[in-house]
Amino acid sequence: MYRKELFVFHEDKPAKAVIRNYTREDFAELIRIQQESFPPPFPSELWWNEEQLTNHVTLFPEGAICIEVEGVLAGSMTSLLVSYDPEHPDHTWEEVTDSGYIRNHDPDGNTLYVVDICIRPAYRKWRLGMSMMQAMYELVVHRGLERLLGGGRMPGYGRxxxxxxxxxxxxxxxKGELKDPVISFLMRCGRTPVKVVANYLEDEESHNYAALMEWKNPFRSRPADPFIK
Incomplete structure (x- = not known):
């Protein structure tokens, strides 16, 4: 199980934080964070439900993390393992995450796939998402996986x-000629684009497009050295 103590900053003021695996005791608060982050008219049936969260902590507890700031649960990030073929990258969010239920989690998969990342609105300038992304990179390295992968919404594209x-x-x-709230954030986290995927997720702002973004394990992605046998 994962537990990492660190400092996070807001307006140059440090605060103690902990990144850890979430458990059943966190479910009510995790759902509340979803409600705060996606208020009506966002459909409530798309918030996390207890069945989904139970699957996360049962099928792949390593990939279910949350962050607390001074004891307050401020966000979560969820992932599963998949067998990804770079030659066939196209997929939808529903297909690859089993609509968030992750019953298709593959313990022998080569790729850590991001299901969801959610930060409480009051904490969105604390760079908590970047800290949790780093924790997921550490999981990739720890498990010897090839990459972290996930689809990023492109909410700026609608304009x-x-x-x-x-x-x-x-x-x-x-190229830096435009800025997108999600894609630019993922790039700052170290992820790079693979390709644009159509009909990835029903999202009016993105016109249902997403950018598939990856972070390659630096201990696995280097080309072979011809002088090392």
């Missing part, structure tokens, strides 16, 4: 969809 393709939008974000 530009009439004038450019989703691929052109992503290219401009990567």
């Amino acid at each position: 530009h969809a009439s004038g450019m393709s989703a691929e052109a939008y992503l290219e401009k974000v990567v």
Whole structure:
């Protein structure tokens, strides 16, 4: 099980934080965080439910983490293991995460796939998401996996969809000519784009597109040295 003590900062003021695996005792608060983060008219049936959370802590507890700041549960991040083939990258969020129930978790998978990351609104300037992402990278290295992977919404694309393709939008974000709230954040976390995926998730702002973003295990992704036998 994972437990990491660290300091996080808000307006240059440090606060003690803990990243750990979430448990059944956290379920009510995790659902409350979803309610705060996605208020109506966001459909309540898309918030985490107890069955989903039970699967997370039962099927792959290593991939279910949360962060506390001064004892307050402030966010969570969930993942599963999948067998990913880079030659066939297209998929939807529902397919790859089993609609968040992760019953398709593959203990022998080569890739840690991000199901969800959620930060309480009051803590969204504390860089907690970046800290939890780092914890997931540590899990990738610890398990000897090939990569962390996940689809990133492109909520800024809706303002530009009439004038450019989703691929052109992503290219401009990567070049720094445009800024996207999600994709730019993931890039700051160290993830790099693989490709644009259509119909990834029902999301009006992104026109249902997502950018598949990965972080390759630096201990696994280096090319073979021809001088080492």
